[in-house]
Amino acid sequence: MSHRRIGVLGGMGPAATADFMHKLVLLTPASCDQEHLPVMIANLPHIHDRSRAILGQGEDPWPQLEAGIELMNRIGVGVLVIPCNSSHHWFDRMSACSEAPVLHIASASVSAIAATPASKVAIFATRGVISSGFYQQALARRDIGFWVPGPTQEQEHIDSCIRLVKAGRLEEGGRSLELALRGAQSAGADTVILGCTELPLASQYVPAPQLTLIDSSLELARAAVAYGLERRWNTAPWIAPPD
Structure with missing residues (x-):
């Protein structure tokens, strides 16, 4: 029997995971508790900094990521998402x-973009994600033009925003994000992928952004909800995970 529940490997960071879960619940068309999708969450904030590791500046998080996935395997889930x-x-x-x-967060995010010949998408993310290049590759596969912030100015504002959100200083993070958005607009972008799950938490403090914002956490939640609803997991009887 397949495991009829969504697995969330989270804690990277905890506020972003809570935000993801809030979105997942709001996106589910339910009128009572019993119509929601079963979800198993592993909130593992001890996992080493992923961006620093990609850049060769920090400890390797892979053993911890692997252990988290093995935990979800033991619990038994039907799909895994990592916000x-x-x-x-x-x-x-x-x-x-x-x-x-x-489910891949970049695939979910890029699929939400309405591409036009004139579109240019700014990628706001950690320096590790930019270096990894998977957003650039996903956009290129759809022939969508993109703009990547340089290592100074806009990227420094993005870095600052992420740090502030992780420290619980969301309103200050919003001010940093607003400065980065102004730079993206000056560069000719019309859409911005918020490719770090801390950034959407700060975006609520940006007054009337002039660009279309693609919330990667929201799009991953949409994909997870669609996956579960297509398989009618919201109507399946509850089966307890193994001890």
Whole structure:
């Protein structure tokens, strides 16, 4: 029997995971508790910094990511989602050791973009995600033009925003994000992928952004809900995970 529940490998960071779960619940068309999708969450904030590792500046998080996936395998889930963009640098390895399909956050995000010949999409993410290049590759596959912030100015504002959100200083993070958005607009972007799951938490403090914002956490939640609803997991009887 397939495991009729969504697995969330989270904690990267905890606020982003809570935000993801809030979105997943709101996106589910339910009128009572029993019509919601079963979800198993592993909130593992001890996992080493993914972006620093990609850049060769920090400890390797792969053993911890692998242990998290093995935990979800033992619990038994039907699909796995990871509301952390930087962790998707290891997507192929995560997919290989997961017994359930793993949804890709960049694929979900890019699929939400209405591409036009004049469109230019700015990628706001950690330096590790930019270095990894999976957003650039996903956009190129759809022939969507993109703009990547340089290592100074806009990227420094993005870095600052992420740090502030992780420290619980969301309003200050919003001010940093607003400065980065102004730079993207000056560069000719009309759409911005918020390719770090901390960024959407700050975006609520940006007054009337002039660009279309693609919330990677929201799009991953949409994909997870669609996956579960297509398989009618919201109507399946509850089966307890093994001890």
